[in-house]
Amino acid sequence: MTSAPQLAAQLAKLNAAQNAYASQFVNELLAAACQQGASDVHLHPTASGLEVRWRIDGVLQSVGTFSPGEAADVVSRMKVLAGLLTYRTDVPQEGRLGDAVSGVGFQPAQKIEMRVSTFPTLYGERAVVRIFAAEGRYLYPEDLGLPEEVHASLLRKLEETSGALLITGPAGSGKTTTAYAAIRHLARKVAGSKSLVSLEDPIEVAIPGIAQSQVNAAAGFDLAAGLRSLMRQDPEVILVGEIRDRPAAETAFQAALTGHLVLTTFHASNCTSALSRLADMGIEPYLLRSGVRGVLSQRLVRKLCVCAQPIERDEQKLALPVASGRVAGKCEACSSTGYSGRLVLAEILPPLEGDLAAAVLARRDSQALFSTAVSAGLIPLLTRACQAVEAGQTDPAEIRRVLGFDE
Numbered sequence: 001m002t003s004a005p006q007l008a009a010q011l012a013k014l015n016a017a018q019n020a021y022a023s024q025f026v027n028e029l030l031a032a033a034c035q036q037g038a039s040d041v042h043l044h045p046t047a048s049g050l051e052v053r054w055r056i057d058g059v060l061q062s063v064g065t066f067s068p069g070e071a072a073d074v075v076s077r078m079k080v081l082a083g084l085l086t087y088r089t090d091v092p093q094e095g096r097l098g099d100a101v102s103g104v105g106f107q108p109a110q111k112i113e114m115r116v117s118t119f120p121t122l123y124g125e126r127a128v129v130r131i132f133a134a135e136g137r138y139l140y141p142e143d144l145g146l147p148e149e150v151h152a153s154l155l156r157k158l159e160e161t162s163g164a165l166l167i168t169g170p171a172g173s174g175k176t177t178t179a180y181a182a183i184r185h186l187a188r189k190v191a192g193s194k195s196l197v198s199l200e201d202p203i204e205v206a207i208p209g210i211a212q213s214q215v216n217a218a219a220g221f222d223l224a225a226g227l228r229s230l231m232r233q234d235p236e237v238i239l240v241g242e243i244r245d246r247p248a249a250e251t252a253f254q255a256a257l258t259g260h261l262v263l264t265t266f267h268a269s270n271c272t273s274a275l276s277r278l279a280d281m282g283i284e285p286y287l288l289r290s291g292v293r294g295v296l297s298q299r300l301v302r303k304l305c306v307c308a309q310p311i312e313r314d315e316q317k318l319a320l321p322v323a324s325g326r327v328a329g330k331c332e333a334c335s336s337t338g339y340s341g342r343l344v345l346a347e348i349l350p351p352l353e354g355d356l357a358a359a360v361l362a363r364r365d366s367q368a369l370f371s372t373a374v375s376a377g378l379i380p381l382l383t384r385a386c387q388a389v390e391a392g393q394t395d396p397a398e399i400r401r402v403l404g405f406d407e
């Protein structure tokens with residue numbers, strides 16, 4: 001494994017005046033990023049050089065600031081690999097790096113999908129590479145580490161033959177991994193006896209047993225249009241990429257209410273705010289009431305490294321209602337971050353019936369829905385978070401980083 005300081009030393013050794021500089025730089029950077037399990041790599045031009053950072057376990061870390069290269073610059077090299085227009089530096093561009101990478105000097109263990117986006121900035125083009133590593137460790141729901149009743153409830157909901165099952169959370173909360181695990185579970189279980197299809201943006205992982213498709217908005221094949229056509233393909237379970245607008249939400253609910261199980265991801269901070277956001281998008285309360293089969297909301301928090309120390313003073317609890325716990329320490333094993341690996345916090349909406357159904361139909365706000373859901377048995381993310389702190393798995397600072405202060 002190449003750590004950030006090791007990579008920085010390696011990159012600093014390269015000769016910026018050489019022609020091969022940019023391609024060596026890119027190869028070493030991407031190889032190290034894949035090894036480290038980075039999800040994003042940022043190349044950010046500044047007055048003093050090219051600043052390189054990567055995101056590991058959800059947190060951005062600096063690698064260092066390097067020469068952009070004299071003979072051929074690093075961002076241009078990235079653009080060549082992604083098939084972008086190198087002579088256009090004044091407009092944002094996007095492209096795939098996937099196949100190009102294996103040909104340029106390193107062979108990732110699995111085929112790794114990478115996407116590059118560029119954006120013009122004051123000191124030149126900024127490039128961000130998203131790395132969609134094949135998550136070999138989190139294939140099925142039982143691999144995700146969900147709380148037991150959330151896991152059991154998710155499996156029950158996957159037995160349904162109609163309705164929408166929403167996996168929610170902000171970007172980087174692992175919701176796509178959960179959605180893939182859920183559809184893999186179905187593919188494994190029904191073994192060809194059910195028609196499983198997907199419409200994604202983009203396809204991040206290929207899954208045997210599912211007819212996967214990718215939207216192409218430029219060709220007018222967006223989520224809503226694609227879903228309407230897909231319904232004529234006799235599907236029983238549809239995995240839909242993240243719902244971001246009203247047409248997509250409406251079409252997904254039409255599908256959910258006409259005898260299809262729709263599995264999708266949605267940006268919302270918790271289960272109940274997912275309901276109010278859908279209502280704000282224009283989905284009628286009665287459609288929510290009869291169409292939503294389940295809402296799972298999740299977050300990823302970093303786990304404490306072995307160097308963690310016990311909490312000694314109350315202010316270390318950062319106002320969390322916890323009796324005890326540990327806080328991050330520093331050691332070489334965790335590169336002084338205090339954390340190693342991540343765990344999932346999850347909550348699942350109680351069945352939409354009784355008072356909770358009435359609150360949805362009465363268009364109550366997110367806060368009112370939340371307290372009604374808690375009365376109906378919801379164990380909120382914050383409660384899960386406090387349990388994880390008391391179990392010594394993570395610390396209050398990490399909970400505040402991920403959940404904020406207003407939860």
Ligand SMILES: [Zn+2]
Pocket residue numbers: 305306307308329330331332333334335336337338339
């Ligand atoms: Zn440590």
